[in-house]
Amino acid sequence: MTQGIRAQQREQTRQALVRESRRLFSTLGYGSVGLSEIVHAAGVTKGALYHHFSSKADLFRAVLEQVQQEVAERIAETADAREDTWEQLVSGCRAFLTVSTDPTIQRIMLVDGPAVLGWSEWRAMNETTSGRHLAQVLGDLIDEGVFAAQRVEPLTHLLSGAMNEAALWLATSTDPRNPDDVQDALVSMLESLRVV
Amino acid sequence: MTQGIRAQQREQTRQALVRESRRLFSTLGYGSVGLSEIVHAAGVTKGALYHHFSSKADLFRAVLEQVQQEVAERIAETADAREDTWEQLVSGCRAFLTVSTDPTIQRIMLVDGPAVLGWSEWRAMNETTSGRHLAQVLGDLIDEGVFAAQRVEPLTHLLSGAMNEAALWLATSTDPRNPDDVQDALVSMLESLRVV
DNA sequence: TCCTTCACGTACTGAAGGTACGTCAGTGTT
DNA sequence: AACACTGACGTACCTTCAGTACGTGAAGGA
Numbered sequence: 504m505t506q507g508i509r510a511q512q513r514e515q516t517r518q519a520l521v522r523e524s525r526r527l528f529s530t531l532g533y534g535s536v537g538l539s540e541i542v543h544a545a546g547v548t549k550g551a552l553y554h555h556f557s558s559k560a561d562l563f564r565a566v567l568e569q570v571q572q573e574v575a576e577r578i579a580e581t582a583d584a585r586e587d588t589w590e591q592l593v594s595g596c597r598a599f600l601t602v603s604t605d606p607t608i609q610r611i612m613l614v615d616g617p618a619v620l621g622w623s624e625w626r627a628m629n630e631t632t633s634g635r636h637l638a639q640v641l642g643d644l645i646d647e648g649v650f651a652a653q654r655v656e657p658l659t660h661l662l663s664g665a666m667n668e669a670a671l672w673l674a675t676s677t678d679p680r681n682p683d684d685v686q687d688a689l690v691s692m693l694e695s696l697r698v699v
Numbered sequence: 700m701t702q703g704i705r706a707q708q709r710e711q712t713r714q715a716l717v718r719e720s721r722r723l724f725s726t727l728g729y730g731s732v733g734l735s736e737i738v739h740a741a742g743v744t745k746g747a748l749y750h751h752f753s754s755k756a757d758l759f760r761a762v763l764e765q766v767q768q769e770v771a772e773r774i775a776e777t778a779d780a781r782e783d784t785w786e787q788l789v790s791g792c793r794a795f796l797t798v799s800t801d802p803t804i805q806r807i808m809l810v811d812g813p814a815v816l817g818w819s820e821w822r823a824m825n826e827t828t829s830g831r832h833l834a835q836v837l838g839d840l841i842d843e844g845v846f847a848a849q850r851v852e853p854l855t856h857l858l859s860g861a862m863n864e865a866a867l868w869l870a871t872s873t874d875p876r877n878p879d880d881v882q883d884a885l886v887s888m889l890e891s892l893r894v895v
Numbered sequence: 896t897c898c899t900t901c902a903c904g905t906a907c908t909g910a911a912g913g914t915a916c917g918t919c920a921g922t923g924t925t
Numbered sequence: 926a927a928c929a930c931t932g933a934c935g936t937a938c939c940t941t942c943a944g945t946a947c948g949t950g951a952a953g954g955a
Contacts, residue, residue: 512933548934549935549936550935550936551933551934554932554933
């Protein structure tokens with residue numbers, strides 16, 4: 504069942520479009536990069552772009568999916584290395600702050616993402632990747648009695664919001680103490696929430 | 700020292716531009732509103748707009764300043780009604796979640812703001828209004844020993860991020876329990892951070 | 896009364912997103 | 926192997942929109 508040449512080339516140009524647009528979006532921002540730049544960098548024309556994606560925002564969506572996938576994977580492999588649920592939460596949160604400090608990921612995932620796609624769609628995408636893991640772990644910890652009995656959703660949004668903002672702050676701040684200090688503040692916040 | 704007719708009309712058109720663009724930005728979003736709509740709604744032309752503002756983003760900045768000013772005022776008058784510093788923090792946070800749930804404020808302040816002006820400028824503007832109050836109160840509480848000794852900035856960003864995300868979530872969620880639950884979760888988070 | 900200034904309108908430009916349609920290589924069929 | 930056909934992509938064009946250049950008429954000082 505060898506893939507036909509057509510399917511190979513199709514996938515190749517699609518990946519080229521996603522790759523180059525991701526590079527441009529992350530460095531210049533969604534609004535400051537034109538389609539002409541993207542298709543030129545990818546070595547194709549606008550006809551190819553609109554054959555694969557229905558709009559500029561649709562292309563951005565594909566890029567964002569890829570970025571979130573990578574982030575979720577890197578967090579998961581860090582967290583899943585731990586056995587204890589509590590350790591998974593802490594290491595996962597630390598991993599998120601480390602990974603998402605990368606400006607490449609920053610701009611696409613946290614700055615342009617919500618504005619281009621709208622919060623509802625952004626949140627939905629987030630939910631299917633790293634957001635689900637966080638909610639899962641928090642739910643487990645509540646069930647285990649580590650956290651006080653409460654609904655998972657409010658807690659999840661408070662913590663994910665705190666981490667998003669922290670990551671954005673770290674990306675633009677220069678004080679070398681900040682990365683460690685914000686992680687410590689977050690972990691001590693989590694620990695203070697423990698009831699056992 | 701009566702203001703001349705010139706100055707009056709100038710201020711009048713400027714306010715009309717800010718008012719109408721705020722209305723349109725908040726309902727349709729920055730990217731989906733054209734300057735032609737704005738000037739038509741304000742009853743002027745593009746010449747007037749560019750006489751007062753250097754760009755579309757500059758007009759948005761004026762709108763954002765107005766919104767943040769209002770939010771900061773409403774929070775301040777709620778918080779300043781309390782004598783105790785701790786009570787100021789709690790009531791201020793509750794006020795923020797209440798005020799910023801308004802979709803009108805939402806879209807401009809939390810969604811488009813960072814994307815249009817960039818996080819650095821958005822954060823700088825935030826710092827001069829409500830952000831400063833939060834940092835002030837948190838600093839006082841650390842000094843009073845209510846919170847453990849630590850740097851103010853990391854804690855400030857974690858909490859403001861948590862509240863921003865919570866406000867955005869409340870705006871799109873339908874479950875009637877959410878507003879109360881997320882406030883309770885936030886307050887219990889604050890209380891768990893207390894050491895005395 | 897004249898002149899200057901300034902707030903604003905008019906007409907235009909360049910660029911960017913998006914579309915209609917042509918074209919040719921790849922693929923299944925007989 | 927010859928055929929028709931699909932689909933991936935290029936080309937040319939359209940529309941819209943942010944931004945600019947310049948004209949104009951009223952306000953205000955001398």
